[in-house]
Amino acid sequence: VEQPPDRRPVAAGACSIARRQERGASVIAVAGVLDAVTAPQLGHAVAAATCPMPAVLIVDLSEVEFLSSAGMSALLATSDSVGRTGRFAVIADGPQTSRPLKLIGLTEVFDVYRSLDAALTALSS
Amino acid sequence: VTHQFERAGIPADADSAGLVRDELGRWLRDELRIGGELVADVTLATYEGMVNIAEHAYPYPSLAAPMSVLVRCDPRIALLAVTLSDSGTWRASNPAHQHLRGNGIPLMRALADRCTIDSSAAGTQVNLQWYRLLG
Numbered sequence: 001v002e003q004p005p006d007r008r009p010v011a012a013g014a015c016s017i018a019r020r021q022e023r024g025a026s027v028i029a030v031a032g033v034l035d036a037v038t039a040p041q042l043g044h045a046v047a048a049a050t051c052p053m054p055a056v057l058i059v060d061l062s063e064v065e066f067l068s069s070a071g072m073s074a075l076l077a078t079s080d081s082v083g084r085t086g087r088f089a090v091i092a093d094g095p096q097t098s099r100p101l102k103l104i105g106l107t108e109v110f111d112v113y114r115s116l117d118a119a120l121t122a123l124s125s
Numbered sequence: 126v127t128h129q130f131e132r133a134g135i136p137a138d139a140d141s142a143g144l145v146r147d148e149l150g151r152w153l154r155d156e157l158r159i160g161g162e163l164v165a166d167v168t169l170a171t172y173e174g175m176v177n178i179a180e181h182a183y184p185y186p187s188l189a190a191p192m193s194v195l196v197r198c199d200p201r202i203a204l205l206a207v208t209l210s211d212s213g214t215w216r217a218s219n220p221a222h223q224h225l226r227g228n229g230i231p232l233m234r235a236l237a238d239r240c241t242i243d244s245s246a247a248g249t250q251v252n253l254q255w256y257r258l259l260g
Contacts, residue, residue: 012147013143013144013147033143035139035142035146035172036139036142036143036176036179037139037143066146066168066169066172068169068172068173068176069173069176069229069232070176072232094165095161095162095164095165095166096169099162099165099166100165100169100235100236103235103236104231104235
């Protein structure tokens with residue numbers, strides 16, 4: 001079922017998560033803060049999106065303004081569970097998201113793209 | 126002139142860490158007029174340090190568990206220094222949570238130009254330093 005993207009403003013320190021299908025991929029779009037308080041929300045969204053397991057799961061962090069190690073751990077756990085049978089990618093660009101993912105070495109563990117378009121193009125080829 | 130941001134005796138929990146992170150980010154941008162990568166690095170490393178204190182220094186969250194945050198910036202010597210302190214004892218993480226919580230300290234070390242963690246019976250002090258204020 002196609003869902004419209006969630007465009008509600010996100011309160012300070014909060015996180016909003018929306019799920020949709022795009023070009024055959026299951027996309028989880030996160031907005032706001034992904035930290036020790038809100039990372040479990042991503043875990044719940046991933047659990048809902050992976051039963052049954054999609055062929056392609058993308059977590060889109062384009063609207064994330066702060067990503068902590070707790071959020072990164074949730075991404076790593078998602079990569080571990082999806083990577084066995086499907087393909088997993090993260091969308092991140094900028095000093096708050098792609099930079100710390102790279103510094104800690106997670107860009108070597110899962111694919112990180114700068115835009116959803118780039119990820120969908122690469123993953124459908 | 127040395128600029129200073131201080132939050133002393135605040136609760137060592139994840140909610141306070143998030144609040145101080147937001148206040149620190151505003152202070153760095155509005156008072157120090159710095160931005161971009163450095164603000165992102167300083168706020169994330171400081172947040173990770175506070176969350177580590179909340180998770181490891183005080184294993185029983187119901188007890189009164191304060192922590193303190195002091196950020197000093199001296200533009201003359203291009204130094205930005207963060208000191209986090211608590212009066213608890215850092216414990217090894219629960220092995221069951223190692224893979225989920227293990228990124229905090231390596232991330233602090235990767236983000237800061239210098240990172241030291243000193244533990245004693247009186248508590249733990251985390252020092253984070255950056256030397257790239259002048260670009």
